[in-house]
Amino acid sequence: MSALDRLAPPLFIFIWATGYIVAKLAAPYADPLTFLCWRYAGVVALMLGLALAARARWPSPRQMAHLAVAGLGIQALYLGGVWVSIRQGLPAGTAALIVNLQPVLVAAMAPLIGERVSRRQWAGVALGLAGVVLVIWHKLTLGASFGPPLGLCAMALLAITGGTLYQKRFVPQFDLRTGQVVQFAAALAATLPLAALLEPMRIEWNPSVAIAMAWSVLVLTAGGISLMFYMLRHGRVTAVSSTMYLVPSVTALMAWLLFGETLGTQAIAGMAVTLLGVYLVVGKTAPR
Template structure:
């Protein structure tokens, strides 16, 4: 009981920290690897890791019906979401614009929550709005909303809809499953879709530099095995509106990391935005817990 209580408290901040490193990993790998090719290698690594863990622990496998639900939700949460974000940024969409679009997810999740039997209270709606306002303040100096991005913008919108739909679908149809065998199913499905697309659309270039090796290891062992597992744990034990709202904090943490690692600007407006975002998330999570 004590271990479960501790994990419930530690899961959200750990998830936010891990998820925020995604942009750092993308920045490390982008010059040396085609996006879909990198993601295909990442999915294969996760499948191998989770298979080994599942067999070592003799973990229970989901039923055929649950496997189908897991595969569908996995395509949204992993394959389509990550492909949309990585390819859109690679094609020129500024990272700040991509981050703002993706962070509309809590708004969509809150709007769709009644479909899975969750009620969103007025206080939570206020928190959702404040969280979005805080995100805009944090990344405003990185936004570039001018110009014509066409396909990259559509890809990022596709990513937003995919992760939102995948999250709601999983919470509705298969909220409980073994994290090891469940991720084998989800990432195998993601690999089955991503690898042919990489072969068809990319030269499948990947240079195994130190940065790429570090990015790949971090993506498999920490971002996916750790971050995705924590997100699934929170979805299992919490309300989807509250879980998705924690993603509002990701741009703030990413901005601090970029300031520390790459010397990117972190001004007073961004710091104020972090405070607004924290207040918004508190209003959502505090009401839902």
Template sequence: MSLLDRLAPPLFIFIWATGYIAAKLAAPYADPLTFLSWRYAGVALLMLGLALAARAAWPTPRQMLHLAVAGLGIQALYLAGVWVSIRQGLPAGTAALIVNLQPVLVAAAAPLIGERVSLRQWAGVALGLGGVLLVIWHKLNLGAGFGMPLLLCLMALLGITAGTLYQKRFVPQFDLRTGQVVQFGVALAATLPLAWALEPMRIVWNADVIIAMGWSILVLTAGGISLMFHMLRHGRVTAVSSTMYLVPSVTSVMAWLLFDETLGAQAIAGMGVTLLGVYLVVGQRKPETTA
């Protein structure tokens, strides 16, 4: 196993967790779809520059089509669903719980892409979800989560789950630079018209928004998404998705350090349960695959 293979999961968890911090910085000053449109354009331009400088290989037309379909789910539907649902009043804890159903859906659908989930891994999936529930329980408000915001968050869950499975099945190998030009170009093409139609496209370019945008483009998307794609290329999709169980725990620690949010004994216990669950999923020494 290479050094990158070893470092990718913890780096991905840390980077992905900072997404909620960036969102908290930008939310008061930027409409969500407008912010995401700028973000997608920035990543597409950054990756295009890197691809041209390195003369990277471009996907075939068939691969481009598959990347575009996966990108609509992983980028456009997921991010838009989460950002807009929270802006419309869905509590962040409720949104986090819904999105963290992803490993359950991925494990259930894994046989469709030739992966078999063992009983040990199913136990880990269940423990991980239970740990996440303990971590964010004090932030949950399910009574306020009905209506359109809930549907948008469910759309985000289905989008990233379907996109992850689709990409693993149809286009697991591609150059990360040119592939992300395709995916974020498609996400921009899908999101920008919605921003124009549904929002006043307000964005105040103050220090918080600039920091959030820069971090979102250079670290969250270019770094975090690249690491996720690397893990999907070299690992089992069930194990990769299960690492997301650790994101709420890391986010809670960050919020405690940066915003003085409460971090109680129940949350700490939940982190321990989540770690055990993820270990049961990713610690399988002999991966089982179907023919």
């Protein structure tokens, strides 16, 4: 196992967890779809520059089509659904719980792409979900009044699950630079008309938004998405998706350190349960 194989999961978890911090920074000053359009455009410019400088190999037309479809799910529908649902009033804890059903769906659908999920791994998936519930329970709110935002968040869950499985099935190997140009260009093409139709496209360029945008483009996307794609290329999709169970725990620790949010014994216990669940799914002794 290479050094990157060992470092990729913890780096990905840390980077992915910062997404909620970024959203908190940008939310008061930018419409969600408008912010995402700027983010997608920034990623396209960055990755295109890197690809041209390195003379990276471009996907075939068929691969481009598959990458665009996967990108619509993983980027446009997932991020758009989560950001808009939270902006419409869905509590972040509820959104986090819905999105963290992804490993359950991935495990259930893994046989469609030829992966077998063992009983030990199913136990890990269940434990991981239980741990997530413990971590975010004090922020969890469910109610009929959140109908449309709940629907958007559910759409985001289905989109990232379907996009991840689709990419693993149809285009598992591609250059991360050129591939992301294709994916984020597709996401921008889908999101920009919706932003123009549904929002005043307000964005106030102040230090908070500038920091959030730079982090979103350079770290969350160029770093986090690239690491996720790398892990999908070199691992099983069930194991990769299960690492996302750890994101709420890391986010809770960050919020405690940066914003003074409460971190009780229940949340700490949930972190331990989640860690055990993820180990059961990805541990070396788990059946392959």
